Amino acid sequence: MNTIKQIAGLHFFKFLFSACMIFSLIACDFEYDLPEEGSIEDLTPPEANFTASQSDTNFLTYSFANFSGSATTYAWDFGDGNTASTRDAVNTYPDEGTYTVSLTASDALGKTDTFTAEITIVEPPVPTAITPEIGAAEFQDAAGICGTGDSRDCWRISGGSIHQTTSDGRNGTRGAKFTTASSNSPRVSYQAVTVSANTKYILTAYYAIQSDGDSVRATVIDGQLDNFSEFANAPQLGQTAGTTNDGKGNFNRVIVEFETGANGEISILFDSGANASESYLDDVSIIPAE
Incomplete structure (x- = not known):
């Protein structure tokens, strides 16, 4: 009789264990490390790229437009000791010269790409001032x-x-x-x-x-x-x-x-x-x- 009870108890324990396992699988929350916006896992690594434009008011100041793809963080090196981590950037250089600018673009998976370009800064020549033409400056009457x-x-x-x-x-x-x-x-x-x-x-x-x-x-x-x-x-x-x-x-x-x-x-x-x-x-x- 005791043996039968022991066997029945064992079967009941196995049933409870199986039920708990099934319930655990159903109720379990699965968490994923999703890539941040702009980064595609394993398919599209970051591609760094930018363009530079000179200021109209200060020839030493350049604006850098970031055209990188599939990246979430950025590291700028402007070649004069200045750096930045913003997407787009502005830098004022200390003097004329040639500077190597680099942009390193990274995604959430740690993959990186670097794009470099040289900019040559030369002070533009002062434009020739307008000499205005004064009508009838000598007060002479003439045809037309x-x-x-x-x-x-x-x-x-x-x-x-x-x-x-x-x-x-x-x-x-x-x-x-x-x-x-x-x-x-x-x-x-x-x-x-x-x-x-x-x-x-x-x-x-x-x-x-x-x-x-x-x-x-x-x-x-x-x-x-x-x-x-x-x-x-x-x-x-x-x-x-x-x-x-x-x-x-x-x-x-x-x-x-x-x-x-x-x-x-x-x-x-x-x-x-x-x-x-x-x-x-x-x-x-x-x-x-x-």
Whole structure:
């Protein structure tokens, strides 16, 4: 009898053990080491690649665009002692020269690939500054000039009375004449020009006055005007008044040295203010400063 009980108990234990094994297999959570995004196990190892582009504002600074495939981590060596671990990178080099840049791309399985390239850094030449062409700079009338043949049409601005022209210009040629303040509203000569940004220039013109206390004023404006009424509040790059009275026909030089800002759009304006006598202007030029 005891033997039968022992056999029955053994069978029951085997049943319980088998059930537990089956239950364990069903309930077991299987965990996998899945490759991180961008990395494919055993099929696609990483491939490192990048391109480099020079900054428009600082020739020593380069941006590096990462085109690596199947990689999750990156190690940059810029060849000047600087390193980075970001996907894309920016580096500013200490000086001109040739540098070997390397990028090592790795995946989650520890596989790596390295791509190297040389970049040669040379300071770009300073571009030649624009020398603006001033329409009717000598105030000479000619066929086709300013589209009409009338030199004054190069110098007009809405809201302002244009200068007169005269045969009493410098060296016996034609020039501009500003009438006295009492005879008419103040005469002005205005022209918009384009120059190089962030560049030093020299505006030169020749003037003649006939009374002490009179003047011819030269102004360089930062920007371009639509109406003379804007002149009073316009930002200026420079202004000089010629006040030497050597009489009619005896011209002196007025100079305005100025530096342009980020905008190369400027304008020049000449006026005589409240002069007691007629005054004259001729031979206007703008050249880059050496």
